[in-house]
Amino acid sequence: MRYYIKMNDDIIIWLERLSALHKSQIRKSAAIEGVQLVHLEILQYLSICNKYSNTAQGISEYLGQTKSSISQSLKFIEKVGHIKREPNSNDKRSYQIFLTKDGKECIKRMNESSTPDLSEVGDIVGNIKTILYKWQEQNDLKGFGQCKSCYFNKILEKGGFQCGLTQEPLSETDIQQICREYKFK
Amino acid sequence: MRYYIKMNDDIIIWLERLSALHKSQIRKSAAIEGVQLVHLEILQYLSICNKYSNTAQGISEYLGQTKSSISQSLKFIEKVGHIKREPNSNDKRSYQIFLTKDGKECIKRMNESSTPDLSEVGDIVGNIKTILYKWQEQNDLKGFGQCKSCYFNKILEKGGFQCGLTQEPLSETDIQQICREYKFK
DNA sequence: TTTATATAGTATCGCATCTAAACTAACTTG
DNA sequence: CAAGTTAGTTTAGATGCGATACTATATAAA
Numbered sequence: 001m002r003y004y005i006k007m008n009d010d011i012i013i014w015l016e017r018l019s020a021l022h023k024s025q026i027r028k029s030a031a032i033e034g035v036q037l038v039h040l041e042i043l044q045y046l047s048i049c050n051k052y053s054n055t056a057q058g059i060s061e062y063l064g065q066t067k068s069s070i071s072q073s074l075k076f077i078e079k080v081g082h083i084k085r086e087p088n089s090n091d092k093r094s095y096q097i098f099l100t101k102d103g104k105e106c107i108k109r110m111n112e113s114s115t116p117d118l119s120e121v122g123d124i125v126g127n128i129k130t131i132l133y134k135w136q137e138q139n140d141l142k143g144f145g146q147c148k149s150c151y152f153n154k155i156l157e158k159g160g161f162q163c164g165l166t167q168e169p170l171s172e173t174d175i176q177q178i179c180r181e182y183k184f185k
Numbered sequence: 186m187r188y189y190i191k192m193n194d195d196i197i198i199w200l201e202r203l204s205a206l207h208k209s210q211i212r213k214s215a216a217i218e219g220v221q222l223v224h225l226e227i228l229q230y231l232s233i234c235n236k237y238s239n240t241a242q243g244i245s246e247y248l249g250q251t252k253s254s255i256s257q258s259l260k261f262i263e264k265v266g267h268i269k270r271e272p273n274s275n276d277k278r279s280y281q282i283f284l285t286k287d288g289k290e291c292i293k294r295m296n297e298s299s300t301p302d303l304s305e306v307g308d309i310v311g312n313i314k315t316i317l318y319k320w321q322e323q324n325d326l327k328g329f330g331q332c333k334s335c336y337f338n339k340i341l342e343k344g345g346f347q348c349g350l351t352q353e354p355l356s357e358t359d360i361q362q363i364c365r366e367y368k369f370k
Numbered sequence: 371t372t373t374a375t376a377t378a379g380t381a382t383c384g385c386a387t388c389t390a391a392a393c394t395a396a397c398t399t400g
Numbered sequence: 401c402a403a404g405t406t407a408g409t410t411t412a413g414a415t416g417c418g419a420t421a422c423t424a425t426a427t428a429a430a
Contacts, residue, residue, distance in 0.1 A: 062205055063208070064205070067407080068410080076386090094408080256380060
């Protein structure tokens, strides 16, 4: 007995292939860099997340792995020299994690070797975002997203932006990054 | 020093989030089913691949993991009862792998719990395929794809389809599945 | 036919990830 | 100040993973 594949299922097939391919690519880069898959996934996350999201807990939520697992991975990539930690001034239990020069170079090599060149962009991004938000929403997951499309992000009259949650000012660069506290508007 | 994020990089951010989310979802389902992440990935692949692709080697290429690793995983999910193997009549070294009733139910549960409902489809599928093919192409990877859009697939005058590689007739259902030998046209 | 080479899959080993559970420390709430 | 929550670590056991070496079959070249 075969499966009857519905229209909507087509999307899933391609999404799953996309994910498998992505994972496969990262794994390849990891082998070249002499680290494990998860280590590069962490570095990649750190390269795009904002200052409210670069914690062990944030990584755990993003990657869907337990804190304990992430904790061990962080220990390793810190020893190797890809990241450095700095105590969080607001919360003594917590610390922020940053990529070192070494870690940034590592991610740069990875991106160069595995990023598709998509010249004619069109509304691909919009479509992907649609999929993503629906998926996150329906599964009651932490909704990571870019500040620039976040409910809390305010555009200031005098120029620049402000986060409605923390009241902190945000730069043009800041709002490109993704945040743990993202809320769909 | 922050990163300057280019236009094209936006796509990558969303793609990577999509992949992370997908992985995270599968991991959750795996925990519920009492198996490992990779086991569900294998079952999922088997549920969409065609009869030329349901081998250990095919799984290895799709998931980007070594044969030895896949071999061990297969041993486990066979023991658990999710798959069964049948010798390949053409090649005595090889065998085909099929989902058992049990395995199909497992995948069904997984899909139901983690598939986004995308009513307004639009050309999302087309966009995702574009990304996928470019990505695979540029990285010289085995290009998994559906027979219906494959270079080798022929539409017969008397109805139905035929694979130009194996010369075998293909049904409407067959051409929905993905194949190891897929070639972009 | 013989030889060489490639391919499909397995077995074993050591390392590294992963989760669960128990833990410390700090923050928050009543 | 007591109770509950949250951030992160540690340990232990199970298991994935790649490397290597292996068997068996298929294919190509001599």
